[in-house]
Amino acid sequence: xxVRVTAVLRLAARAAFAAMLVATPAGAQLPRASEYAVKAAFxxxxxxxxxxxxxxxxxxxxxxxxxxxGADPFGSELARIxxxxxxxxxxQVERPRRSDALRGxxxxxxxxxxxxxxxxxxxxxxxxxxxxxxxxxxxxxAGGALEFVIRENRVRMVxxxxxxREGGLSPSAKLLEVAERVVDGVGGGP
Amino acid sequence: xxxxxxxFRICLLLAAGSSxxxxxxxxxxxxDVDLLSLDLEQLLDVEVELASRAxxxxxxxxxxxxxxDRSDIERSASRQLPDLLRQVPGLHVGRWDGNKWAVxxxxxxxxxxxxMLVMVDGRHVYTPLYGGVRWxxxxxxxxxxxxxxxxxxPAGPLWGANAVDGVVNIVTRxxxxxxxxxxxxxxxxxxxxxxxVLRRAVGAGDASYRxxxxxxxxxxxxxxxxxxxxxxxxxxxxxxxNDAGTARRVDLRADWAAGExxxxxxxxxxxDADFDEERLTGGAVVPNAIAQRSAxxxxxxxxxxxxxxxxxxxxxxxxxxxxxxxxDDRETLVDLDLQRAGAAGPLxxxxxLGFRHYRSTLRVPDLETCRACxxxxxxxxxxxxxxxxxxxxxxxxxxxxxxxxxxxxxxxYVDFEWQPTLRIVAGDRQxxxxxxxxxxxxxxTRLDRDLAFYRVPDAALPAxxxxxxxxxxxxxxxxxxxxxEVVALEAGFRAQPSARFGYDLVAFEHDFRNxxxxxxxxxxxxxxxxxAEARFAPAERWQIGIGYANHRGRNLRASGAIETLPLxxxxxxxxxxxxxxxxxxxxxxxxxxxxxxPRGAAPPLxxxxxxxxxxAWRPRPGLSATLAVLDALDEVQAEYIEALKINSxxxxxxxxxxxxxxE
Numbered sequence: 112x113x114v115r116v117t118a119v120l121r122l123a124a125r126a127a128f129a130a131m132l133v134a135t136p137a138g139a140q141l142p143r144a145s146e147y148a149v150k151a152a153f154x155x156x157x158x159x160x161x162x163x164x165x166x167x168x169x170x171x172x173x174x175x176x177x178x179x180x181g182a183d184p185f186g187s188e189l190a191r192i193x194x195x196x197x198x199x200x201x202x203q204v205e206r207p208r209r210s211d212a213l214r215g216x217x218x219x220x221x222x223x224x225x226x227x228x229x230x231x232x233x234x235x236x237x238x239x240x241x242x243x244x245x246x247x248x249x250x251x252x253a254g255g256a257l258e259f260v261i262r263e264n265r266v267r268m269v270x271x272x273x274x275x276r277e278g279g280l281s282p283s284a285k286l287l288e289v290a291e292r293v294v295d296g297v298g299g300g301p
Numbered sequence: 302x303x304x305x306x307x308x309f310r311i312c313l314l315l316a317a318g319s320s321x322x323x324x325x326x327x328x329x330x331x332x333d334v335d336l337l338s339l340d341l342e343q344l345l346d347v348e349v350e351l352a353s354r355a356x357x358x359x360x361x362x363x364x365x366x367x368x369x370d371r372s373d374i375e376r377s378a379s380r381q382l383p384d385l386l387r388q389v390p391g392l393h394v395g396r397w398d399g400n401k402w403a404v405x406x407x408x409x410x411x412x413x414x415x416x417m418l419v420m421v422d423g424r425h426v427y428t429p430l431y432g433g434v435r436w437x438x439x440x441x442x443x444x445x446x447x448x449x450x451x452x453x454x455p456a457g458p459l460w461g462a463n464a465v466d467g468v469v470n471i472v473t474r475x476x477x478x479x480x481x482x483x484x485x486x487x488x489x490x491x492x493x494x495x496x497x498v499l500r501r502a503v504g505a506g507d508a509s510y511r512x513x514x515x516x517x518x519x520x521x522x523x524x525x526x527x528x529x530x531x532x533x534x535x536x537x538x539x540x541x542x543n544d545a546g547t548a549r550r551v552d553l554r555a556d557w558a559a560g561e562x563x564x565x566x567x568x569x570x571x572x573d574a575d576f577d578e579e580r581l582t583g584g585a586v587v588p589n590a591i592a593q594r595s596a597x598x599x600x601x602x603x604x605x606x607x608x609x610x611x612x613x614x615x616x617x618x619x620x621x622x623x624x625x626x627x628x629d630d631r632e633t634l635v636d637l638d639l640q641r642a643g644a645a646g647p648l649x650x651x652x653x654l655g656f657r658h659y660r661s662t663l664r665v666p667d668l669e670t671c672r673a674c675x676x677x678x679x680x681x682x683x684x685x686x687x688x689x690x691x692x693x694x695x696x697x698x699x700x701x702x703x704x705x706x707x708x709x710x711x712x713x714y715v716d717f718e719w720q721p722t723l724r725i726v727a728g729d730r731q732x733x734x735x736x737x738x739x740x741x742x743x744x745x746t747r748l749d750r751d752l753a754f755y756r757v758p759d760a761a762l763p764a765x766x767x768x769x770x771x772x773x774x775x776x777x778x779x780x781x782x783x784x785x786e787v788v789a790l791e792a793g794f795r796a797q798p799s800a801r802f803g804y805d806l807v808a809f810e811h812d813f814r815n816x817x818x819x820x821x822x823x824x825x826x827x828x829x830x831x832x833a834e835a836r837f838a839p840a841e842r843w844q845i846g847i848g849y850a851n852h853r854g855r856n857l858r859a860s861g862a863i864e865t866l867p868l869x870x871x872x873x874x875x876x877x878x879x880x881x882x883x884x885x886x887x888x889x890x891x892x893x894x895x896x897x898x899p900r901g902a903a904p905p906l907x908x909x910x911x912x913x914x915x916x917a918w919r920p921r922p923g924l925s926a927t928l929a930v931l932d933a934l935d936e937v938q939a940e941y942i943e944a945l946k947i948n949s950x951x952x953x954x955x956x957x958x959x960x961x962x963x964e
Contacts, residue, residue, distance in 0.1 A: 152337055156340075159341075211505075231477070235504070265345060266344070267345070289342065
């Protein structure tokens with residue numbers, strides 16, 4: 112037994128050592144905001160820098176529906192957005208559990224453990240007037256509109272300009288400018 | 302067993318952070334500024350404190366897990382499901398004739414390899430007759446497969462007997478994910494030479510369903526040189542072998558959401574296939590025609606609870622028939638499964654109860670004329686198994702968690718047996734370090750207990766080592782068979798330094814004790830190894846995956862003598878590349894290399910390389926055409942040699958495929 116344990120420990124130590132050599136070191140600690148507080152603020156900014164067609168709203172005072180699909184990572188952060196307005200439309204935060212309740216959402220944040228894979232959700236939401244956002248790696252390439260990525264502890268975005276436009280939405284030049292990357296993806300899969 | 306994904310259990314138990322359904326509230330750092338008042342550029346400058354991780358599926362798991370996702374499946378040159386497993390470092394895949402595969406995890410390849418648990422949507426699909434998997438029955442249309450979750454290493458404490466050195470769970474796609482109509486066909490040379498898929502799926506509101514019909518024709522292989530086959534010169538290398546096959550299946554899946562909290566899934570299907578092969582009997586090569594039929598149905602029901610967890614209930618039934626010239630096996634399996642996941646004080650807990658009913662009738666087809674024919678005594682047999690498990694996860698600190706669990710199982714074949722595990726996982730969002738110690742069991746199978754030979758001539762009886770003789774029937778199966786045991790130590794590290802680069806390293810040792818025959822320890826197997834995997838994206842449209850496994854496996858005889866022959870190849874390496882040439886064109890490569898395997902007096906399995914290529918053209922959404930070159934290096938080689946069957950090789954194949962999807 113002793114021999115075995117040492118053999119495994121040796122293997123593990125080697126593997127861990129090799130891993131440490133490649134792994135990124137933890138950065139210096141600076142005063143920070145929480146990741147999802149910043150992402151929530153970004154969601155709010157998207158309502159400023161993306162234009163939805165008026166046809167996406169049944170009435171001039173109809174709510175702008177910001178929907179979180181899957182697990183909600185924002186905690187109470189989204190509550191701070193609620194009550195603000197997109198034009199004449201009060202922003203309303205919803206957490207639908209069923210896919211049919213996603214119909215009519217203007218902005219859909221796809222969290223983890225959504226009932227469908229992000230790519231499939233995007234395909235399901237393939238209709239005008241929806242902006243899809245996720246932190247899922249590869250989301251923009253899979254046909255999602257906006258993907259959050261973290262670079263050096265800062266939130267960045269990858270924008271699939273084609274997905275935004277095909278949704279009938281107009282991203283402002285500024286939004287495209289601040290994106291880390293703009294893909295013009297064909298969208299993954301069928 | 303109810304259908305559930307590995308991800309479900311792994312998230313629940315092993316992920317660092319909160320559990321399913323619990324919103325992972327961002328830990329608000331002190332915020333003096335109102336973030337909403339910042340403009341876009343200012344926001345980009347805010348340094349963020351990364352959220353303690355909500356379950357990130359596989360990433361935080363304290364186990365060696367590999368997920369073959371939908372994009373890997375779409376990009377596979379081969380349309381045969383077992384071939385997809387070749388990309389997983391640590392798994393060994395060998396196609397040994399025109400229609401059959403052997404797959405093992407960290408262990409020797411074998412047709413009767415019986416230490417891996419294989420499931421489709423959580424339903425067990427290994428046969429309790431001998432514990433092995435008939436991979437030819439798992440050749441699902443890849444268009445219906447959402448992902449394949451692979452755990453290397455023992456998972457018995459969570460999953461039950463047979464999860465000794467690996468678990469493979471094939472997750473099928475919902476009607477909502479496949480809505481519309483699909484017509485797909487492929488044809489060409491090599492194996493398979495023809496495939497047809499027709500699918501209709503509807504996803505509307507609370508319900509979705511999918512019906513798929515699938516037909517596949519598998520081409521014959523070619524005979525191998527005498528040195529790497531069992532035909533003993535009775536067949537000429539390079540000639541077409543007698544091992545074609547056809548398989549037909551219809552699968553149904555329906556999903557419902559009942560209100561906000563409850564949901565249900567029904568899967569059902571029928572399968573019917575004819576496979577040819579040749580076997581070795583008394584030194585002669587004789588053809589054998591195999592007919593396989595099965596039908597299955599499975600219902601799962603889930604309900605979310607107030608504590609963020611859920612109840613699950615599952616029921617599954619399978620009826621299967623395998624008929625050939627040697628045996629006629631009919632089996633019935635019923636699984637019932639209940640489980641609860643949720644929070645209990647500082648612990649995340651999951652517990653479950655299961656019941657399995659298995660009956661089989663194994664008849665000798667030509668009992669009047671055969672000599673020393675293979676069978677089971679009694680012809681009808683089986684067992685009922687009751688099991689229960691509980692696992693708890695304690696988050697000791699934001700970056701450290703401890704998981705402990707145990708499974709108890711009792712059946713007609715084994716008394717109370719327990720399988721415990723202890724796991725530690727530490728890490729943050731980008732890095733995870735884990736270690737685990739586990740005891741898992743492979744419980745005796747029906748053949749371990751009931752294997753018998755009928756119509757054995759008197760003079761030959763002593764040579765069989767019979768434990769019971771009645772007339773000319775000799776039972777060699779041992780009613781005192783005990784479980785095989787593995788004690789495994791594992792450790793791993795995985796990291797995702799950037800969105801474009803991630804890697805996974807695992808080191809392990811498995812120590813087997815096989816005690817199946819006559820209560821004596823027949824042998825001990827020891828397998829040690831390291832497995833590494835990395836994925837990176839050199840350019841936006843180009844993704845690369847590489848893998849490597851180094852396995853050292855030895856058998857230690859009961860006498861204490863160490864067998865010098867390795868159990869499995871020492872080195873295996875894999876490479877995948879996916880390149881989007883343009884919006885409409887993509888080019889994919891899958892390659893692998895396996896080192897040679899010495900086999901003592903028998904000729905070694907040669908070192909072998911395999912390269913598969915795929916070029917896809919998607920002129921518009923819903924329409925695609927693909928050209929695949931399988932085994933482009935055209936190495937006609939034995940991947941696995943089964944002692945009593947004639948194996949064949951494949952060589953290069955060219956396949957043309959076409960897919961059309963519409964509303």
